[in-house]
Amino acid sequence: MAGFHALPARMPLRHTLKPSRRFSTSSWRPSYAGTLPNLKIGAHTRVLFQGFTGRKATANVQESLAWGTKIVGGVKPGVESEHLGLPVFPSVRAAQQKAKPDASAIYVPGNQTAQAIEEAIEAEIPLVVAVAEHVPIHDILRIHAMLQTQSKTRLVGANCPGIISAIGKCRIGFQPLPCFAPGNVGIVAKSGTLSYETVASTTRAGLGQSLCISMGGDVLAGTNFVDALEIFENDPDTEGIMLVGEIGGTAEMDAAEWIRDYQRRCASPKPIMALIGGLEAPPGRIMGHAGAWAAPGEPDARAKYQALERVGVTMVNHPEKFGEGMRSLLGRRAASKPSSAINQKRGIHIMRRTTLTPHASPSISHPQKTQTRSLYIKPFQALDMLNLEALTVRETPPSESEAKSNFSLSLTVDRTALSPCFITSPTPDLNPEHSRKFPFPYTTTDLRNTKIPLIRDIALKLGLSETAHPQLVALTQGLWKIFREKEAFSLEVKVHPSADGKLEIYDARFGFDDAAYRSAGRQEEVHKLRNKEEEVPEEVVAEKDGIVYVKLDGEGSIGTLVNGAGLAMNTVDALTIHGGHCANFLDTGGKATSQTVKASFQIITSDPRVKAIFVNIFGGLTRCDMIAEGIILAFRDLGLKVPVVVRLRGTNEEVGQKMIAESGLSLHAFDSFEDAAKKVISLASA
Incomplete structure (x- = not known):
C-alpha cells in the first residue's frame, strides 16, 4: 500500500497537514519519505523496548540478546530501575536522552499501541516497530496524520512480526530465529507465517537473507512494499527480492508499477519473485488479517497476481518454492547479466497457468455475513x-x-x-x-x-x-x-x-x-447491534476460541487447519491449484496450541462434507513437537474417523514428523507441501 511518502515524485501529496508543534523536524518541509533509510538496521542498531518488563517482551529480549541484537534498555512509565541487567527508563524521552536508541520495539496491547507510537514520535526515535494485533483503525489513522507531518520517525506495522537483519543479527520483532541465516535475499511480506516459510525456503536453498521487512496484515501500514523495494534496490547486501502479498488494498499494484519503472531504468535488475495469497478467497469476506478484504473498487488477489506477472515477476504458488527458484534466477543473472526482467520471467513459472477470472467486489445490495474482524x-x-x-x-x-x-x-x-x-x-x-x-x-x-x-x-x-x-x-x-x-x-x-x-x-x-x-x-x-443468531454457527463457535473460520461454498471435501491467516489463504489456494476442493479457511492464530488444534478439529468435523483434513503448521513461535502432541491427543480424544494429513515445518520439525508417523493413528506426516497436497486430495477423493 504505497503511501504518499513512498513515491513523492510520482504521487504528490494532495492534502498537506499543518506541522504540529509537538512533533519537531529539522526542515520546514517535513517528509515521511525521508525516513526510509531508517529501515536499514544492522549490527549498529541500538534497540529500545516499550513494554519492556512484560512477559512476552522479556522472553523476546532474552532471545534477541542471545542472538546478537544490541538492546540498550526499555521503558516502563514512571519507573526507573533495572531489568535483565539493562536500564529501565520512566519514559521514551528519558531513554532517548540517555541511551540514544535507533529503534523502539513496542510490546504493549493493541489498545495502548497508538499512545506508545505517539510517545516514540515525540521523542524522535528513528524507527518504531509495532507488533500488536487488534489496534483500532482510527487510532492508526491518527498516528498516520502525525507521521505525515515529520521527517524523523519511520513506522513498521502495526500487526506485524517486525523487521530483522540476518546479516547484522538485529531482530526487532518476534520472528522465529532458527529459520534465519545470513545471506543475500531481501524479503517483504504482509503475512507473518508466510514470511517464515519464505525465509525457511531460502535458508534451505543455501541463500539466506539480508533484510526481512514485514508490512503487517492491518488496513494501514507504516511501511509498504514500495518502501521495502526502494531499500532493497540500493542495498549492496541484497541480490534477490521476494514479495509476499495477499488480498486487500492496492499495495501489490503499486509494487508492480514500481517494478515496471525499475526494469526500465536498471541495466541489470535484481530478480524478483512473488506470491499472492487469497486467490480463492470468497468476495466480501475478511480472511483472518484485519486488512485482508477488498473494498469497493479494489483489485482482488487475481488482479494483483496478473499485475506482477505482467512486469516480469516470477510467481510461485507456495513459499517452499521460493528458495530453489531464486537460486536459479540468481545463477542465470550472474551468467548472463540480463538487461530486462523479461528474461527472468522465462526462467521458472512454478504456478500453473490458469484462467484467472476476477471476483466481483461485494455490492451494497448483497450484504455479507458478519465477520470476526x-x-x-x-x-x-x-x-x-x-x-x-x-x-x-x-x-x-x-x-x-x-x-x-x-x-x-x-x-x-x-x-x-x-x-x-x-x-x-x-x-x-x-x-x-x-x-x-x-x-x-x-x-x-x-x-x-x-x-x-x-x-x-x-x-x-x-x-x-x-x-x-x-x-x-x-x-x-x-x-x-x-x-x-x-x-x-x-x-x-x-x-x-x-x-x-x-x-x-x-x-x-x-x-x-x-x-x-x-x-x-x-x-x-x-x-450491541450484532445478532449472532443470524451468522454462520461454526464461525461464531470458532470465534470463542480465538479461531478465524470461514465456511466455503461448493463441494469442499478437504478441511484445512492452519496457523496464520496468510498461510491459511495460501493453503486453500495451493490445494485448489492441485485439484483439491476445500471446505473451509481456518486460522488458529500465529501460535497454535493443543487447545486450539482440538477446537479446530471439532469445528471442521462438524461439516459433513469433509472427507479428509489437511493440517499445515509452520512451527515458528511454537515447536513442531508440541503441535504434534496436540494433534495426537485431539485425534484420540475426539475419536476422529476422517484421515488427517499433517505437514509440519519449522522448529523441531523432524521430531514432530516422527511423532505423527509413529502414532499408530490415521495420521500421515509430510515435509513437502506437494506430497502432502497429493495425499490429502487422494484421501478426500477416495
Missing part, C-alpha cells in the same frame, strides 16, 4: 443512523424511470493515502472504471475547509448542480460525523437526487471496526 449492521440500522443526523432517507427505492440519476457515495479508508477518503461513482453500484477517490486529512473537522475544494470536486464528479451543493455538504458531513464518532471503516450509501433538489438516501451498508470494541472497549452501543 468487523461488524456490518443491517441496512435499516444504517438508515436509522442517517436519520439521527437529519439526513434525507427515502423509505422506498426509486422507480426504474427515476434511477438514471442515482449515484453511490462511500466513505472509507484509503490504504494508499493512509487517510480517510470518499469514493464516488455516478452509478448506483460502484463502478471501478468510473469511480474516483477523494482522500482528505483525518484531522479535518469541516469538509468545506480542506486544502482543495473537496465538496466541489465531488459534485463535479457526480454531475450535481450548484443547487444540490448544500445537500451534498450535509450528506458528506453527516457521513464523516458517523465515521469518526462511531469508528467506522466503511460507509456506503446509494443516493437519488430528487426533482426538488434533495439527495435522498435509499440504501446503505455500514461497517465498523471491531478492534475499537474488543481491544479498547469503545463503541459498545454499535456492537
